[in-house]
Amino acid sequence: MRYQTTPPLSRVGPTVSLRDIEPNFVGPIENVTVALGREAVLTCSVSDIGDYKVAWIRADDQTILTLHTRLVTHSSRYAVTNDSPGSWQLHIRPLKVEDRGCYMCQINTSTMKKQIGCVDVLVPPNIIDEGTSGDIVSREGTDVSISCKANGRPLPRILWRREDGTNIQLRNEDGELYKVDMFTGPSLNLTKVERRQMGAYLCIASNDVPPSVSKRIMLSVNFGPSITISPKVIGVPTGSQTDLECLVEAYPPAINYWLKSGEEMILSGGKHEISEVRISSYQTRTILTITEFDNHDAGTYTCVATNTIGKAEGIVRLYEIEITTTTTTTTTTTTTTTTTTTPAPTTTEFTTPPHYVVALQPAEQKFFTPDVTTYDTMQNVIEQSVLDNNWQPTAESAGYTRHASIPLTIITILPTLVRYFSNVLNLFVISHKQIIRAAR
Structure with missing residues (x-):
C-alpha cells in the first residue's frame, strides 16, 4: 500500500519572512529632566519589531550603549530593560552633569530608523570661592561690598541674611540707614559702614533643587574706644558697697582698667573687685566694686579703654555720705x-x-x-x-x-x-x- 506524504510548509506556496514587515516607532521619546545623582529613564516604543534589533546610542559622539537587551558600553551606570513587548528603556544612574544631552533609539532596518530623546540634569547650587568674598575687616566710615557667586542648573538666586537673625542695615540715597530682613542680589553694598553693621552675614544660594547652600562671611568694623558712664557723681553711705559701671564700645576689643585719682591703677583684691561682661562683639561693661566705703575711697575714678585704634577715658566722682543716728524729743x-x-x-x-x-x-x-x-x-x-x-x-x-x-x-x-x-x-x-x- 503506497502512502502519499505532503510537502513541508516551507515548500507550500511562497515563503513569507518576518522581515517583510518593517517595525515603526509608536510615538516620540519623551524628554526628561532629572536632578543630579538621581536616575534618568528614556523609553523607546516600537511596533512589529520581529527579528529586528533596537539599539541605544549617545547622539553627540555616536557611542553605542546597548543593543536590544544587551549592554555594550563598559559603564555600569547604564542599563536597558524590555519589561513589556515593544518597549525598551534606557536607564542612567546615578546621573552626572556630563550625562546631559540627547540619546538615539535606532532600529536596524535596511534604511535606519531612529528617534531622539534628551536628558536635562538639574544641578543644586554651589558657591564658588572665586568671586565670593572672604571675611572682611574695614574701618568705620568706609564703603564695603560683600560678594557671592554660585553656579547650578538653573542658575541660583543669591539671598543675604544676618546670622543672628537681626535686620540688615542699608543706606538710602540720602545716606540714612533703613532696615530690611533680607537682601537679594550677588553683591551686598554697605556705604559708610558703622559698628552696628558689624557681624556675620550669610550668602544663601538656591534654585529649587535641594539642597540650598550658604556661606558665612564675617564683617569686622574697626573703630577706637568710646566710653559711657552714668551717673558721673555718686554719693555713697559710709560702710556700704558701691558699683561703678563703665560701658565700653571698641573694636578690636579694648583693654580696660580703672585709675584712682587719675594715677593709681586699681587691681582686684581687698576692697576692690573688677569684672567685665561682654554684651556684643564690640560692647563690654566693666564694673568696679568697692566694699566698706569710707572717706579714703572718696575721690575721682577713671575708666580707661585702649585698643590699636585709639584710647578713651570716663570719669566718675564719689563722695562719702555720713549716716548719723536720728532721735526726736x-x-x-x-x-x-x-x-x-x-x-x-x-x-x-x-x-x-x-x-x-x-x-x-x-x-x-x-x-x-x-x-x-x-x-x-x-x-x-x-x-x-x-x-x-x-x-x-x-x-x-x-x-x-x-x-x-x-x-x-x-x-x-x-x-x-x-x-x-x-x-x-x-x-x-x-x-x-x-x-x-x-x-x-
Whole structure:
C-alpha cells in the first residue's frame, strides 16, 4: 500500500519572512529632566519589531550603549530593560552633569530608523570661592561690598541674611540707614559702614533643587574706644558697697582698667573687685566694686579703654555720705491762750513748724478768724539760713532714706524764733480782746 506524504510548509506556496514587515516607532521619546545623582529613564516604543534589533546610542559622539537587551558600553551606570513587548528603556544612574544631552533609539532596518530623546540634569547650587568674598575687616566710615557667586542648573538666586537673625542695615540715597530682613542680589553694598553693621552675614544660594547652600562671611568694623558712664557723681553711705559701671564700645576689643585719682591703677583684691561682661562683639561693661566705703575711697575714678585704634577715658566722682543716728524729743508747753509743741535743740531731724491756736468765745469769733500761722515766716527764715550757711548734700538729699543733718546755726535760733512769734501772737490776742470789750 503506497502512502502519499505532503510537502513541508516551507515548500507550500511562497515563503513569507518576518522581515517583510518593517517595525515603526509608536510615538516620540519623551524628554526628561532629572536632578543630579538621581536616575534618568528614556523609553523607546516600537511596533512589529520581529527579528529586528533596537539599539541605544549617545547622539553627540555616536557611542553605542546597548543593543536590544544587551549592554555594550563598559559603564555600569547604564542599563536597558524590555519589561513589556515593544518597549525598551534606557536607564542612567546615578546621573552626572556630563550625562546631559540627547540619546538615539535606532532600529536596524535596511534604511535606519531612529528617534531622539534628551536628558536635562538639574544641578543644586554651589558657591564658588572665586568671586565670593572672604571675611572682611574695614574701618568705620568706609564703603564695603560683600560678594557671592554660585553656579547650578538653573542658575541660583543669591539671598543675604544676618546670622543672628537681626535686620540688615542699608543706606538710602540720602545716606540714612533703613532696615530690611533680607537682601537679594550677588553683591551686598554697605556705604559708610558703622559698628552696628558689624557681624556675620550669610550668602544663601538656591534654585529649587535641594539642597540650598550658604556661606558665612564675617564683617569686622574697626573703630577706637568710646566710653559711657552714668551717673558721673555718686554719693555713697559710709560702710556700704558701691558699683561703678563703665560701658565700653571698641573694636578690636579694648583693654580696660580703672585709675584712682587719675594715677593709681586699681587691681582686684581687698576692697576692690573688677569684672567685665561682654554684651556684643564690640560692647563690654566693666564694673568696679568697692566694699566698706569710707572717706579714703572718696575721690575721682577713671575708666580707661585702649585698643590699636585709639584710647578713651570716663570719669566718675564719689563722695562719702555720713549716716548719723536720728532721735526726736518733744516738749509740750501750755498757757491759757496758746498750745505749742517745739522740737528740742539737740534733734537732727527738722519737724514741721507748729500752728498756733487761740481759744475764743462764741461772741468773739465773728471778729476773728484764726488764719495766722508762723509756718510760712519760719520756713522762709530757715530756707534763707540754709542758703547763707552753704548747706551740703546729705543722705536724704542724695536719695537715701535717712534724716538730713540741720546746720547748727538753725538749730540754735529755733527756740528764739518760737518764743518771738509766740509773744507777738499773745500781744495780738490781747489787743483783740480789748477791742471786743470796747465794742460791747
